[in-house]
Amino acid sequence: MSLETIYGELILDHSKHPRNFGKLDESDETVEGANPLCGDEIEIQVKTEGDRITGIAFTGHSCAICLASTSMFCENAEGKSFAELDELRNIFHNLLRGNELTDSERTKLGDAFALSGVGKLPARVKCATLVYETWDVLRKKLEQDRG
Numbered sequence: 733m734s735l736e737t738i739y740g741e742l743i744l745d746h747s748k749h750p751r752n753f754g755k756l757d758e759s760d761e762t763v764e765g766a767n768p769l770c771g772d773e774i775e776i777q778v779k780t781e782g783d784r785i786t787g788i789a790f791t792g793h794s795c796a797i798c799l800a801s802t803s804m805f806c807e808n809a810e811g812k813s814f815a816e817l818d819e820l821r822n823i824f825h826n827l828l829r830g831n832e833l834t835d836s837e838r839t840k841l842g843d844a845f846a847l848s849g850v851g852k853l854p855a856r857v858k859c860a861t862l863v864y865e866t867w868d869v870l871r872k873k874l875e876q877d878r879g
C-alpha cells in the first residue's frame with residue numbers, strides 16, 4: 733500500500749470516527765471557530781489543570797478535512813501543556829508549507845502528519861488549520877481566566 737493511500741485512510745478514519753467528539757461533563761472554557769470559505773464550524777471544550785489540558789472534546793459541522801484535522805488535534809492534545817500545543821501548531825503550519833520536518837517533529841504531530849498533502853490544495857488549507865486557529869483563541873481565553 734502506498735503512503736498516500738495510508739494517509740488517505742487515516743484522514744477517512746478520523747472523519748468517519750472522530751476522536752474526542754462530543755461534550756465534556758465539566759469544562760473550564762469553550763470556544764467556537766469558523767471557516768466561512770468552506771462552511772466549517774467547530775466548538776472546542778477543554779478542562780485544564782494549571783497550563784495543561786486534562787480533557788478536550790469538540791462538536792460541529794464541517795467537511796471531512798476539517799473534521800479529521802480537529803479529531804487528530806484533540807486526540808493529541810490531551811495531557812499536553814499549552815506550550816506543547818503551540819509547538820504543535822507551528823510544526824503543522826511548517827508541514828503545510830511543505831517544509832521538511834525532523835523525526836521528532838513528525839512524531840509529535842502524530843496522525844496529523846497524514847494531512848501533509850493538504851498544503852498542495854490552497855483552498856483547503858483553512859479547513860485543516862481551523863482547529864489550530866481556534867486553539868490560539870482558546871489559549872488566550874484560558875490565560876485571561878488565570879489572570
Ligand code: ZN
Binds near residue numbers: 770772794796797798
Ligand atoms: Zn472545510
